[in-house]
Amino acid sequence: MAGPARLLSTGELTRSKGRFGAVVAALALIVFLVLVLGALADGLFYGATGAVRSSNATAYAFSDDAEGSLIRSRLDESDVAAFAAAPGVEAAGPIGVLLTGGEGPSGEVDLAVFGLDVGGPGTPTTLVEGRLPDPGETGVAAVDTRLEDEGVTLGSQVSVGEVSVEVVGFVSDTAYQLQPTVWTSVADWRAMRDAVRPELRGQPTSINAVALVTESGASLADIAAAKPGTTVLTADEVGLAIPGVAQQKSTLNSIIYTTVAVATLVVALFFALLVLEKRELFAALKALGTSTGALGRAVFVQAIVATVLGIVLGTIVARLFGLIIPSTVPTLFRTDTLIQIAIFTLVAGVIGAAFSLRRIARIDPATAIGGTL
Amino acid sequence: MNDPVVDATSSTPDGPGPSPSQDAAGHPGALLRVENVSKVYGSGHTAVTALDDATMSVDQGEFVALLGPSGSGKTTLISIIGGLLSASSGSVHIGNVDVTTLGGKERTKFRAERVGFVFQSANLVPFLTARENLLYVATLVKTPKKAASQRADQLLEELGLAGRAKNLPEQLSGGERQRVAIGRALMNDPDLVLVDEPTAALDTALGRQVVQLLRREIKDRGKTGIMVTHDLRMVEYTDRVFEILDGHLTHVESPSALGH
Numbered sequence: 301m302a303g304p305a306r307l308l309s310t311g312e313l314t315r316s317k318g319r320f321g322a323v324v325a326a327l328a329l330i331v332f333l334v335l336v337l338g339a340l341a342d343g344l345f346y347g348a349t350g351a352v353r354s355s356n357a358t359a360y361a362f363s364d365d366a367e368g369s370l371i372r373s374r375l376d377e378s379d380v381a382a383f384a385a386a387p388g389v390e391a392a393g394p395i396g397v398l399l400t401g402g403e404g405p406s407g408e409v410d411l412a413v414f415g416l417d418v419g420g421p422g423t424p425t426t427l428v429e430g431r432l433p434d435p436g437e438t439g440v441a442a443v444d445t446r447l448e449d450e451g452v453t454l455g456s457q458v459s460v461g462e463v464s465v466e467v468v469g470f471v472s473d474t475a476y477q478l479q480p481t482v483w484t485s486v487a488d489w490r491a492m493r494d495a496v497r498p499e500l501r502g503q504p505t506s507i508n509a510v511a512l513v514t515e516s517g518a519s520l521a522d523i524a525a526a527k528p529g530t531t532v533l534t535a536d537e538v539g540l541a542i543p544g545v546a547q548q549k550s551t552l553n554s555i556i557y558t559t560v561a562v563a564t565l566v567v568a569l570f571f572a573l574l575v576l577e578k579r580e581l582f583a584a585l586k587a588l589g590t591s592t593g594a595l596g597r598a599v600f601v602q603a604i605v606a607t608v609l610g611i612v613l614g615t616i617v618a619r620l621f622g623l624i625i626p627s628t629v630p631t632l633f634r635t636d637t638l639i640q641i642a643i644f645t646l647v648a649g650v651i652g653a654a655f656s657l658r659r660i661a662r663i664d665p666a667t668a669i670g671g672t673l
Numbered sequence: 674m675n676d677p678v679v680d681a682t683s684s685t686p687d688g689p690g691p692s693p694s695q696d697a698a699g700h701p702g703a704l705l706r707v708e709n710v711s712k713v714y715g716s717g718h719t720a721v722t723a724l725d726d727a728t729m730s731v732d733q734g735e736f737v738a739l740l741g742p743s744g745s746g747k748t749t750l751i752s753i754i755g756g757l758l759s760a761s762s763g764s765v766h767i768g769n770v771d772v773t774t775l776g777g778k779e780r781t782k783f784r785a786e787r788v789g790f791v792f793q794s795a796n797l798v799p800f801l802t803a804r805e806n807l808l809y810v811a812t813l814v815k816t817p818k819k820a821a822s823q824r825a826d827q828l829l830e831e832l833g834l835a836g837r838a839k840n841l842p843e844q845l846s847g848g849e850r851q852r853v854a855i856g857r858a859l860m861n862d863p864d865l866v867l868v869d870e871p872t873a874a875l876d877t878a879l880g881r882q883v884v885q886l887l888r889r890e891i892k893d894r895g896k897t898g899i900m901v902t903h904d905l906r907m908v909e910y911t912d913r914v915f916e917i918l919d920g921h922l923t924h925v926e927s928p929s930a931l932g933h
Contacts, residue, residue: 304812315800584796587757589785589813666757669869670748
């Protein structure tokens with residue numbers, strides 16, 4: 301048995317396709333915009349933080365003046381032992397980072413070279429092809445899959461200055477500051493650093509940071525105490541401390557939330573107009589014995605259907621748009637972001653429709669009689 | 674009364690009939706009993722009395738007219754009878770239910786189950802077909818789908834609309850729309866059918882057809898009907914005419930006494 305709300309909502313949805321098409325299109329545009337912004341936010345965030353998120357390290361130790369930046373931090377290889385002995389630390393390993401231009405098989409590439417004890421703390425966990433360098437092995441590297449776009453294959457040589465390494469494996473989602481990473485030994489990293497940064501040549505034991513694998517519940521402050529003048533941050537904090545990441549994230553999120561608020565407004569205005577236009581009809585339906593609740597439910601069903609259609613349509617358009625975005629624009633369409641945005645939009649639609657409830661409740665059935673004469 | 678203005682309510686060649694309250698005494702078992710109903714809007718010296726001490730009775734199976742010029746209070750009276758408006762004082766019994774004592778939700782339910790309305794401008798749901806407009810009111814009282822479908826088809830057939838069942842209101846003529854509205858009013862088998870100026874939007878010939886049809890449907894089913902009108906030409910299809918002027922029910926006439 302169809303209730304009055306179902307009959308009203310489906311009747312209007314199927315026979316007033318034009319007007320509902322308009323609101324669906326408006327919502328689809330909003331969803332499209334939000335999804336593209338979300339993809340951009342995710343692309344920037346995941347592209348900037350991959351090297352930290354995809355590593356097996358749970359925390360990193362920095363020099364105090366580094367403010368959580370791997371690049372700015374300066375430690376010495378001798379510090380590794382101090383951290384390894386600290387309470388709550390399972391393992392510690394050196395990390396050296398170099399952002400630089402290099403040479404691939406198809407020409408120049410931007411690179412982020414990570415020097416570490418491969419296999420120890422800080423090693424990527426996302427090997428997709430080939431192998432990681434063995435402990436102590438030099439002259440070889442695992443590289444980020446983004447370098448495949450630059451013509452790099454297994455066996456390719458990637459060089460910085462005159463220092464070359466052979467690619468023996470690919471790891472995914474390990475970009476750092478939007479640059480593809482090269483994972484190699486501390487010795488190879490230092491040779492590359494010395495090649496492009498002659499001013500650092502006199503520091504044969506310097507590293508940037510110490511990657512840590514900590515026990516759950518370990519106190520980071522206690523660990524930092526093992527070596528005065530250092531700070532220990534979790535991997536998540538390190539991601540957000542990368543220059544620009546936190547700012548990009550909050551800026552793009554503000555735009556996304558504002559746009560979703562606009563969706564609420566669109567739905568609210570649409571149904572306010574629709575209810576205004578149907579005052580006379582709603583008065584008559586109330587006179588016939590329709591409850592305010594049934595009329596309200598009909599509006600909610602319509603709002604949900606229109607919003608869901610808008611979400612589906614907007615998602616399809618956004619994904620198609622994703623296919624034509626040049627690969628130089630960092631975008632990432634993630635399912636969890638999509639679900640989050642879909643839920644936000646649906647809630648926005650329901651809230652928008654709720655504004656019409658009071659208007660419906662105020663319609664007096666007595667106005668159905670008399671009236672024009 | 675030395676009033677030289679002759680309007681619909683005073684054209685009574687055979688002299689005025691009894692007052693509605695005298696008449697009511699002669700209808701002890703009436704289906705509709707309106708007793709001393711008043712409606713006052715506002716309070717203090719801004720108070721406006723729209724309806725003053727109205728008493729009337731209508732038997733089951735009767736089709737009566739409520740005749741009065743615009744502003745006479747006929748809309749107020751019919752709205753109170755139909756449970757759309759609360760009375761300031763007095764009582765309205767339909768069968769054994771006093772409509773004036775019902776709460777908001779009870780009144781909504783009461784209207785859906787026991788009162789049928791035909792509005793001035795049919796006021797059909799524009800995005801539902803003729804048949805769906807009938808089925809709509811059936812959903813208000815939770816009629817099983819199959820029974821509702823059968824009844825809708827039967828009513829449309831009787832009203833000469835079988836071929837128009839799947840048309841939307843905008844595809845129907847004014848007369849057809851008003852016929853659908855009559856079907857909708859009868860759909861839930863109400864005790865009382867209230868009709869508000871059904872011919873307002875129609876020409877005379879079409880208006881007569883609609884009122885004739887209304888009378889037939891109400892009479893055949895043994896329903897009780899009240900038609901609000903200011904059109905003297907339409908009262909000949911009713912059993913009795915209640916005249917109302919300035920908020921007072923003045924007298925009850927037979928239609929022939931008012932006829933030309």
